Amino acid sequence: MKSILSESVWWLTGCPIIKMRIDVITLFPQFVQQVISCGVVGRAAEQGLLELHCWNPREYTADRHRTVDDRPYGGGPGMLMKVEPLQDAIGAVRAKNPNARLVYLSPQGRLLKQRMLADQAALGTVIFLCGRYEGIDERLIEQEVDEEWSLGDYVISGGELAAMVCIDAMTRLLPGALGDDESAQQDSFSEGLLDCPHYTRPEDYRGDCVPAVLMNGNHRDINAWREKQALGRTWQRRPDLLEATRLDDRQQELLDEYIAEFERTRKR
Numbered sequence: 001m002k003s004i005l006s007e008s009v010w011w012l013t014g015c016p017i018i019k020m021r022i023d024v025i026t027l028f029p030q031f032v033q034q035v036i037s038c039g040v041v042g043r044a045a046e047q048g049l050l051e052l053h054c055w056n057p058r059e060y061t062a063d064r065h066r067t068v069d070d071r072p073y074g075g076g077p078g079m080l081m082k083v084e085p086l087q088d089a090i091g092a093v094r095a096k097n098p099n100a101r102l103v104y105l106s107p108q109g110r111l112l113k114q115r116m117l118a119d120q121a122a123l124g125t126v127i128f129l130c131g132r133y134e135g136i137d138e139r140l141i142e143q144e145v146d147e148e149w150s151l152g153d154y155v156i157s158g159g160e161l162a163a164m165v166c167i168d169a170m171t172r173l174l175p176g177a178l179g180d181d182e183s184a185q186q187d188s189f190s191e192g193l194l195d196c197p198h199y200t201r202p203e204d205y206r207g208d209c210v211p212a213v214l215m216n217g218n219h220r221d222i223n224a225w226r227e228k229q230a231l232g233r234t235w236q237r238r239p240d241l242l243e244a245t246r247l248d249d250r251q252q253e254l255l256d257e258y259i260a261e262f263e264r265t266r267k268r
């Protein structure tokens with residue numbers, strides 16, 4: 001017989017609570033492990049929703065100096081990650097998690113999007129390989145790597161922060177990882193748009209007052225105002241997002257109002 005508790009958990013989340021397993025191959029495991037020390041991801045790990053394992057290629061070295069870097073053929077400055085320790089670390093992970101995709105985080109990767117993280121989270125597991133130095137041997141990418149992802153067009157020192165970004169974003173998508181207050185936001189109108197502005201106390205901040213519509217308690221007006229702001233800010237700051245979003249007639253009307261008000265205040 002089912003307990004009242006498990007029934008209510010089922011009803012609240014709408015789907016069974018699944019566990020995600022993430023393996024990370026990294027020269028800095030203590031750094032990556034910090035991602036489960038705080039906040040949403042920390043709570044998910046405590047609740048057993050997320051299992052995080054780090055694998056250090058340095059543990060798979062055989063020489064006295066535990067060498068993890070090597071010189072590039074063809075010369076030039078910079079080092080690469082040494083092949084054999086990486087190969088052995090990959091083999092050790094694969095023995096424990098044979099069916100997971102191996103995602104290499106590098107500046108040459110596909111530009112990371114929420115959709116890629118959602119698709120990966122739905123598979124329930126992933127292996128992240130964090131590059132250091134100038135990266136890894138191209139034959140490892142060809143033979144071992146399933147996907148290559150990048151955070152964007154800026155330079156960071158290795159794949160660890162990128163792996164932590166992915167772990168955070170994927171964990172937020174697990175049923176039960178967000179508290180009620182946090183997840184209530186997710187099902188608002190604003191998917192594909194920037195968020196509206198938010199206000200809290202005090203009502204008057206150095207002569208700058210909270211918009212009156214938020215103070216009068218009319219929730220139809222408040223929702224319309226918020227959606228209009230979200231549309232307007234997306235139009236101003238991220239026209240690329242707006243182009244990829246289908247607006248219904250009501251949204252188009254709200255945006256037209258926002259643009260008209262903007263043009264009017266700009267002329268004066």
Ligand code: 9D3
Nearest residue numbers: 105106107150151152155156157158159162
């Ligand atoms: C000399 C050319 N640089 C490549 C753009 C060298 C280089 C810079 C940074 C080689 C490796 C790195 C380390 N970066 C990552 O491992 C990385 C990364 C990034 O730098 N930007 C955005 N996303 C990512 S994911 C991994």
